[in-house]
Amino acid sequence: MVVTNNSGPLAAVLTGPGEPITLHNFAKPNVKRGEVLLHTMYSEVCGTDVHIQQGKLAGVPYPIIPGHFAVGTVEETGGDVQSVSGRPIIRGDIVTFLDVHATCHRCWQCQVNKAPTKCPSRKVYGVSHSSNEGLLGGWSEMILLQNDVAITHLPENVSPLRFIAGGCAMPTAVHAVERGKVGLGDIVVVQGAGPVGLCTGIVAYHSGARVLIADKSTVRLEAAHTLGFEVLDLSTSDNAQSLLEYATQGQRADVVIEATGSPSAIQSGISLVRDAGRYVVVGHYSDAGSTTINPHLDINKKHLEILGTWGVEYIHFHKAIGLLARKELTPSGIKIEDAMTTIYPLHEVNKALSDVRERRVVKAVICANSGD
Amino acid sequence: MVVTNNSGPLAAVLTGPGEPITLHNFAKPNVKRGEVLLHTMYSEVCGTDVHIQQGKLAGVPYPIIPGHFAVGTVEETGGDVQSVSGRPIIRGDIVTFLDVHATCHRCWQCQVNKAPTKCPSRKVYGVSHSSNEGLLGGWSEMILLQNDVAITHLPENVSPLRFIAGGCAMPTAVHAVERGKVGLGDIVVVQGAGPVGLCTGIVAYHSGARVLIADKSTVRLEAAHTLGFEVLDLSTSDNAQSLLEYATQGQRADVVIEATGSPSAIQSGISLVRDAGRYVVVGHYSDAGSTTINPHLDINKKHLEILGTWGVEYIHFHKAIGLLARKELTPSGIKIEDAMTTIYPLHEVNKALSDVRERRVVKAVICANSGD
Amino acid sequence: MVVTNNSGPLAAVLTGPGEPITLHNFAKPNVKRGEVLLHTMYSEVCGTDVHIQQGKLAGVPYPIIPGHFAVGTVEETGGDVQSVSGRPIIRGDIVTFLDVHATCHRCWQCQVNKAPTKCPSRKVYGVSHSSNEGLLGGWSEMILLQNDVAITHLPENVSPLRFIAGGCAMPTAVHAVERGKVGLGDIVVVQGAGPVGLCTGIVAYHSGARVLIADKSTVRLEAAHTLGFEVLDLSTSDNAQSLLEYATQGQRADVVIEATGSPSAIQSGISLVRDAGRYVVVGHYSDAGSTTINPHLDINKKHLEILGTWGVEYIHFHKAIGLLARKELTPSGIKIEDAMTTIYPLHEVNKALSDVRERRVVKAVICANSGD
Amino acid sequence: MVVTNNSGPLAAVLTGPGEPITLHNFAKPNVKRGEVLLHTMYSEVCGTDVHIQQGKLAGVPYPIIPGHFAVGTVEETGGDVQSVSGRPIIRGDIVTFLDVHATCHRCWQCQVNKAPTKCPSRKVYGVSHSSNEGLLGGWSEMILLQNDVAITHLPENVSPLRFIAGGCAMPTAVHAVERGKVGLGDIVVVQGAGPVGLCTGIVAYHSGARVLIADKSTVRLEAAHTLGFEVLDLSTSDNAQSLLEYATQGQRADVVIEATGSPSAIQSGISLVRDAGRYVVVGHYSDAGSTTINPHLDINKKHLEILGTWGVEYIHFHKAIGLLARKELTPSGIKIEDAMTTIYPLHEVNKALSDVRERRVVKAVICANSGD
């Protein structure tokens, strides 16, 4: 890892697919009107970052500074700037922001299809900005928030570490649970006990559901168990349906939410849904190939709803943060910041990335200014 | 075809899969309290009847009197009987009825899952009653409506022939359009120009949509064209997507409704849906095999909804009849009873069945008392 | 109170409006096919019972045995009888039942309007059966469940006392929260801290909402506080809006749910709802007079939804029981059976009724066989 | 009326409440990047303009150029500009635009409450721009569209006169019908046969409803009748309920939509709704006082939904234009541009305004460049 030697903020740069991350000093940005400069506290490494490093995501303008979710303190503002709730943003405030910005609100997707996550103008911090544009990613000592970024203060009872423990998985989970119309009394099965799966379990639990999490990795099943969830242990049996029926005295699930990214999960997941239930796909953020489905048995005769879940809107981010403020966040009462996170200093970002890729950790957190 | 010789009502009986239909005289039924005896005017032959004759439908208690949709005049009532709207049913009235009855309204499917079309107690005229139980199918000079059957008068401006021209396809179409949340201004593509497809087009049109119907059969495309629909002609090109984009100046469909029964229609149909749109499966009433789907491209990245459509409830039947009362039912103004029906006397029911199976007619109507 | 002297089960009878309740022995019923005879454990006294005694409810066929919610053990069954989930009902089982039965499932309200709580055929235990018909009310040592009553076992972790502590208020609350589309992250204000209001708070909390309960009675505010809710104390200030804005840093409520029965609550409640929010009316089960509303300011300019909530369906009853099985039912962790109930033996039912009427207790529970 | 004498475009200016409109020449604007200068064909006079002239609308920055809906040809563009559908906007194109712009898409209303019609930043052409800012209203020979205005071409089969005949009433009607969840087979009663009421009837009709329009003005009833609607004639009877039951054989309405602006319409309108139906308020755009409502009888016992309808979003505007392209727009087949409009040259705008105020015309259209 090459670290250049000057006084500006240090940031991690990915120069292209398959390349290692290197650290570089950048000039401290000029903060223009409406912009906010953050002193980064935490950012995260997620599955999308692994895909970006592997070159599996289309349209990434390498070189980039990865890291799409982050939290920090305000270093400087370009004049008066307000949060989404209208509260002034002041030097020293602890804030976070939605990674997606530049949605145009004027195009067909935004105005007619009401699909803002599909707006062609949208940009994402840590994903669709080149590092040549500046400090527009989270794996950096400083992040520059452009004047159209939606910023919010963390509530008093949400620590920065708790926020990043949820990270990008939590609003994704809020969106998936919303798509599944999960409500009071529903039986919900989550396929996959990674960050998105565990967060989906948490969100469904707080929406009034009984939650069971299925996985075949004993490490991940242990994580689900620690958070207080019932589990469907697929490490010893691949008959998820009989495990579910045993646990529910013969019922199947009102809603099954796929958070594995594996094509083979689709048909086995559908088999867990009751007639006239819902099946949500949220784990397929990159192309892992095709699978087989029977239109009569799997869809029509079941009177099934299948729902894809692409991206998040601010409302999901907002609800995720509100949820993090709940005192008892997990069924067991254990704190997610204790149970789910492993912290790495910025200069160990390559290790963090490989630990996530190899599933040695549930959630890797980057402490961007570990010398502070 | 064997016709027994006595004075009771004549009915067509299917003794088992692959067998020809034969006509038999039955004893005129005793009409018990709450029951209604119909003098049949018209019944129909639909794709389900073909599947029943081919043995492709599970649980059929052969021998049966097929025919699940019918209309007739009231011959006799068992005391005071009322329609769903509370109007007395009197000898001579022209009435029809929902084929599905005996839904229990007390089981888990009925009360908790709110999936009455999945109630294990439900029975269907012409499908799940043995002919040993009596005149409980439409291919018969008389039909006995048990005391739990939902009966309704035809509105003045819905002739019996127009009713049967819609037949079982019309409430099925109402359900499919409801599942697709089709509304004002939607672009809707219907895959398949058979009875269900054409009726789906009609219902979507009256829900405010622009409708395009896709098929590769020139006979069926001609039918769609005659009713006034735009068509996607797949007889000369298999690139439905480019045909659609040409017709809509680059847009794709808000909703695509599958009414073909062919597994290969699924992935090509999904490719016609815009991001964040809906794909309704209504044509897969029997198992025609599996197909391939890509969870990332076809579901998650598209933010797609896929919706199966099983059975109908009374509300769909009710709305279908209300729709038939509209003066201008089709975009071209042509009457469906003129454009879609071929009438057969009861003793030609085997020909009607083979004509439907071979797609030589759009809709075969049985005139049960052609000697009247 | 007159108690007749013979060996059959004892039941409380209300002979007419304004009359005191008297106890009578009834003949032990013959249990016909499909029926279930319950040995009553608990029933309850609610606001509806007060209205019935005051003659404020239309269509009550005095004399009646009041009491519409109850729980008991199975004394006898008429042959094989099953619960809604298909589990056999056996002598000795602890079961409860939905008070509403005889919904016809065939009329316009049931089939077209999809408003089964408005079906003219429906009957309610403890409300619309005369005592001349038999033991069809809860204030009785035994209750006869007719063959169309929806029966369910209590889950293991729901004690009979916890069930009756929720009582009829809990499914009513489930319905109100459903009408209000309460979801994750919503700010919900409940007007009124009686049984329905407190249960509404509990249901909204488990649906992911932040809940504030408003009342002016210090006794009721204390109850809300004990259960762990934030309160809007109207005993010292009548400015609910400024109390709410103080508690929420300037926000108003996404949903306000009225559970007071007072006409003046309407306009003050609406003032607490944010633009484009929802206002649910659930407390007006009898006519307490009219009030004033400004269509421009209160409805149109606010882009408001107002939602009435009449009766409950089985699904609400089902979800209420499922919710009662949650380990931590209240925000404070206190058990509702400890915090909300006062128990009376059957012969003190007049005292129970007056204590409810005078609001001296939150929830009066009748222990029907206190000598057991 | 004073007309200044120079060569720039002429526009009508309202200097303050109660003042007459006067015409003034303005300098031809410099068209900046992303802006579009329109040569106005038609604009309209609606009820809101009457309220603005009477000073009944809060926050109007007099002097203003009124007129919020208009259609024209493109005179000049500031570089490349695109419509919402991505089509280039070229000199000579016939286009229209949504009057509402400058919605921030970043505030609590926009992002959390999802209530963009309540965004405090939003601006409206003809309503919230001072004439000192330039040609930002429709009663003018030219209109300058700022770079954030959503612009669309008229479809080929929508003439400019047909567009303005619908005018602002049509998207308002689309919104009201959407709020009422009007669908196939619904019985819809519209209260009030002014422009919004008639357009609401048209939109509901194309959503599959049976529509009845109630009014007491014989002129307006005649207009409703000419368009082909059933009417409830309140000029001879004030018993709307018995008129409705007569017309529907005893049914009441699934949905009633208020388009009168009269507080007394509320309770009488609610009486026309069936149990568990919907009541939409869309006519109360200004404060006309309060009315009386009974929370038990009018809301709770009816299980009623009441829905306010504030402002429009682009989607409503889009759907309105799409609907105008239907060949048979009205039930009778008569064209709205023939049946509903009266055309005035720009210099007769005061007469147009008084004719609308006195209800002497259904819809007043301003032909801004009548000398062309």
Ligand SMILES: [Zn+2]
């Ligand atoms: Zn991520």
Ligand SMILES: [Zn+2]
């Ligand atoms: Zn966009």
Ligand SMILES: [Zn+2]
């Ligand atoms: Zn059929």
Ligand SMILES: [Zn+2]
């Ligand atoms: Zn059932």
Ligand SMILES: [Zn+2]
């Ligand atoms: Zn009924």
Ligand SMILES: [Zn+2]
């Ligand atoms: Zn009660």
Ligand SMILES: [Zn+2]
């Ligand atoms: Zn805004």
Ligand SMILES: [Zn+2]
């Ligand atoms: Zn207007």
